[in-house]
Amino acid sequence: MKKIIVLLTLIFSTSLAHAHTVWINAFESHGHGGHNTMVCLGWGHALPMDDILNSSNGRIAVERFELLDPSLKKTDLLKPEFKLAEPKLSNENFDLFVADLATQKIAFKKSSAPGVYQLSAVSRATFYTQYVDKKGKKRLNLKAKDEIKDIQTVLMAVRYQAFAKSYLTIGSWSAPKPLGHRLEIIPRTDLSTLHAGDLVEVDVLFYGKPPEGMQYITAHSGSFGQSDDFSLFSKVKKGKAQFRVQSAGQWIISVGHKDDVTPDGPLKDLYGKANVVSHAASLTFNVQ
Template sequence: MKKVLCGLFLAIGMATSAQAHSLWINVFESHAHQPPHALVSLGWGHVLPMDDILNSPGGRIGLEQFELIDPALAKTGLIRPEPDSGEPVQTSGGFDLFAGDMALQKVALKKGAANGVYQFSAASVPSFFTQYIDQAGKPRMQMKPRNEISGIKEVLVSVKYQAFAKSFLTVGGWQDPEPLGHDLEIIPRTDLSSLRAGDLVEVTVLFHGKPLTATAKSIEYITAHSSSFGQSEGFSLFSYIIDGNAQFRVQSSGQWMISVSHKDDVTPDGPLKDLIGKADQVYQGASLTFTVK
């Protein structure tokens, strides 16, 4: 158990680094038959389109929300993976076998489906981690908010982590999508349905509904990589976020992911004031995936 907790804490502590696990949504369109359909699944880890499973012992994550939002902003709940123990279903001398549910499902459009942009949205279950010294002077750690733990003498670390993900399905023609209200959110300002290699992609990044921006206190930026560019070499494109805005040029066809991470302190007068007494810092990550033709 301690090993698992340490692994989870490491994932949280690295949430603002390039090595952190990311949560993303895969959306692959098929136009072989009309009306078209899309295969939708979740991604977790580092490598598009699939890297790890959500219930991996080295870094588990659960879903609080997984939805499809139509052009009129009506929401439909999507199938979410069932909670799992994370234990192997089979083991041998050379390997362990784990069952993984990545929420694979088919969204089949009907004749007369509304034109516009359909947004796929996911949010992880918030994770809390508190490391502390108890009244007997022993170091402890629990996956709970600080206010739910008794016998604390000294708090060493008290954090909350949550991940958000978005992707899109365009029917008929592109329209700029509305913000969905994620705590940390990437909003495209470019038509993602007809991108070609070399095109400029512009996005807006919001933190609690307000533009995120690079400052002397916190250097905010997005990264972008693709299964066909950067991923195999372990690098990403980089763009500072200024007054909420960032941009880059896609370098190749294939699936791309834009990511952003943000760490903020909990203060009595800030956007995280509801976490006073629960956590001292919040780490959040957001992703946006799309395909370049």
């Protein structure tokens, strides 16, 4: 593979404002001779936690949250509710919401099968229509645009689905198998022993194949770039990309893929319902 140039590029906060991401937080502990992992979901912009998944500022329905063992046997994990959050307490200074981030503990046993365990989250494909209603008020509705009766002007009409992954390793790392997500990031680097300065190589697949027309994916960390609203960019060539992680801490690699809906194109069944079909994928890991 030809060398992929990694560009450090500023992303201004105005461009991030509409780009919510879903990811998996997985923090391992080996205290007291055990091997435990605290797991939860993240949603928004900032690692490790930014917003609740059922926020009025933008919410997402988790269709599947799973742990796959080295043989790819699936175990369902707890999922958060999709019901719109309401404050449990409100005063003149703030509203207080219960944060259901699907937080749970995975406690491995001495008899646990060695190998790479995959954490996988898949959201429900959901319509997001932002529009100005007939009274001139801006609104956001989680319905297809043809189901909304009071639209004066459509500002955005998207069908969105997100995919997130993270990895846990017992014993030795081995190359993980694809999970068949519509948009998927698959590491080609051992993520269990990363240090600052290491190179992380990934494959990017869209419906199981290298995506056409995709130019770049991004990576950032709470310890690098995030507070100043910039990320590492990597060009995608034949479905391959790479980053050199710059610091210790939690990192996220994310990618998006958008397709226009046209009356005679492959997404013609969605014509009139959405203008764009958008997929997003994330991969989180920790650097020592």
